[in-house]
Amino acid sequence: MENILDVAIIGGGPAGLSAAINAVARNKSVKILTNKSNYLQKAEMVDNYLGFHNISGKKLMQNFLEHVQSLNIAFEYGKVINIMKYNDIFMINCNGEIIHAKTVILALGVVKNNLLKNEENLIGRGVSYCATCDGSLYKGKNVLVYGNADDIIEEANFLQKLGVNVTLITAKKELHDIHKDINILDGVVTEIVGNHKFEAVVINHEEVKADGLFLLRNSIAFNTIINDLDTYNGYIQVNRNMETNISGLYACGDCTGEPLQISKATGEGLVAAQNAAKYIDSLKEMK
Amino acid sequence: MIKYPNKEEFNEIIKNNSLVLVDFYASWCMPCKMLAPVIEEIAEEYDGKVVVCKVDIDENEELANEYNIMSVPTVVIFKKSENIEEIIGLNDKSKYTRSLE
Numbered sequence: 385m386e387n388i389l390d391v392a393i394i395g396g397g398p399a400g401l402s403a404a405i406n407a408v409a410r411n412k413s414v415k416i417l418t419n420k421s422n423y424l425q426k427a428e429m430v431d432n433y434l435g436f437h438n439i440s441g442k443k444l445m446q447n448f449l450e451h452v453q454s455l456n457i458a459f460e461y462g463k464v465i466n467i468m469k470y471n472d473i474f475m476i477n478c479n480g481e482i483i484h485a486k487t488v489i490l491a492l493g494v495v496k497n498n499l500l501k502n503e504e505n506l507i508g509r510g511v512s513y514c515a516t517c518d519g520s521l522y523k524g525k526n527v528l529v530y531g532n533a534d535d536i537i538e539e540a541n542f543l544q545k546l547g548v549n550v551t552l553i554t555a556k557k558e559l560h561d562i563h564k565d566i567n568i569l570d571g572v573v574t575e576i577v578g579n580h581k582f583e584a585v586v587i588n589h590e591e592v593k594a595d596g597l598f599l600l601r602n603s604i605a606f607n608t609i610i611n612d613l614d615t616y617n618g619y620i621q622v623n624r625n626m627e628t629n630i631s632g633l634y635a636c637g638d639c640t641g642e643p644l645q646i647s648k649a650t651g652e653g654l655v656a657a658q659n660a661a662k663y664i665d666s667l668k669e670m671k
Numbered sequence: 672m673i674k675y676p677n678k679e680e681f682n683e684i685i686k687n688n689s690l691v692l693v694d695f696y697a698s699w700c701m702p703c704k705m706l707a708p709v710i711e712e713i714a715e716e717y718d719g720k721v722v723v724c725k726v727d728i729d730e731n732e733e734l735a736n737e738y739n740i741m742s743v744p745t746v747v748i749f750k751k752s753e754n755i756e757e758i759i760g761l762n763d764k765s766k767y768t769r770s771l772e
């Protein structure tokens with residue numbers, strides 16, 4: 385099998401970055417898989433993170449990133465679609481590429497996907513979360529692309545170049561670098577229509593029909609990412625060691641619950657990384 | 672042993688066997704590669720009880736259309752020729768074996 389990482393960290397916010405530097409401090413091989421945008425960048429002023437009063441979220445995030453980069457920690461920009469554990473190894477599908485790791489730390493932040501009506505029933509039945517994964521199935525067909533993902537235009541262009549007829553649904557006024565053959569539809573999707581198979585979306589009370597719908601958001605519901613993960617009130621269930629109910633899988637930061645604050649996120653990142661390191665060492669001893 | 676049937680063979684298999692598991696996959700699909708060892712293991716463990724087939728959707732477009740495959744991997748389980756369950760995407764082995772029990 386190709387390279388197996390010690391620790392794969394999903395999410396590059398304060399929790400994930402703290403986990404990364406602490407896993408490296410324990411001599412583990414680490415990669416951070418993450419979307420580009422994050423929550424902290426939006427904070428205008430942070431005044432409760434010890435040692436940095438009156439700092440903008442953007443500047444604090446930049447400091448965090450510089451720290452991580454000074455340790456040459458690898459980043460892979462992309463979205464993690466799902467994870468499967470098989471024979472003690474995690475296989476992570478990041479935009480259609482597979483990454484193998486002994487442990488995984490989820491540092492996903494808050495995932496507030498208001499699922500659209502019928503979305504859960506129709507996923508894989510004409511509704512897809514991943515253009516690189518399912519695009520080829522729609523060559524010569526008409527698809528709709530919708531969502532808030534950072535890279536939605538690149539993904540729409542990718543589909544169009546693959547030979548798919550793309551209509552991008554967006555309320556955004558400025559659209560840079562978009563493929564000239566892509567249709568643009570202004571609006572907000574309120575419902576998905578289809579019985580066992582995707583048929584249409586509802587926009588402004590009107591049905592728009594197509595062969596498929598690519599729903600491209602920045603985040604993916606926890607239970608879609610990995611089967612049988614315990615959650616409570618929309619957060620991932622962990623114990624004081626930041627262990628989830630799946631051995632080798634840890635979670636930290638906003639995705640584990642309140643308070644949704646930076647120092648809690650970085651603290652949990654450290655705990656998760658140290659316990660992941662211990663777990664890896666115990667795997668070695670068993671062999 | 673995993674079978675790689677064409678359309679005619681496929682129809683024969685589901686007609687003549689009480690329990691059949693079919694993995695619809697594509698050569699370009701990475702998650703399908705992740706699932707492959709799981710399917711192999713199931714084929715071994717359930718040898719003699721379940722017929723396990725793999726169908727490449729690019730080579731068997733008709734079958735893929737007939738079963739409305741719109742995402743790969745999709746695993747379809749047939750009991751006495753009837754499509755009893757469709758499991759979409761990548762899942763733990765237990766999710767497949769639970770459906771076979």
Ligand SMILES: Cc1cc2nc3c(=O)[nH]c(=O)nc-3n(C[C@H](O)[C@H](O)[C@H](O)COP(=O)(O)OP(=O)(O)OC[C@H]3O[C@@H](n4cnc5c(N)ncnc54)[C@H](O)[C@@H]3O)c2cc1C
Binds near residue numbers: 399
């Ligand atoms: C306006 C505002 C003001 C705030 N002010 C303060 C403050 O003053 N003090 C304070 O302590 N806290 C503040 N916060 C909260 C703070 O920003 C969060 O608590 C902190 O960012 C949590 O860190 P995290 O790493 O858990 O999650 P996040 O920072 O949300 O990072 C998660 C990362 O994971 C990525 N991700 C998610 N899903 C996937 C996936 N499937 N694949 C790949 N990547 C994925 C996300 O895109 C993101 O980059 C504020 C937040 C906001 C929005």
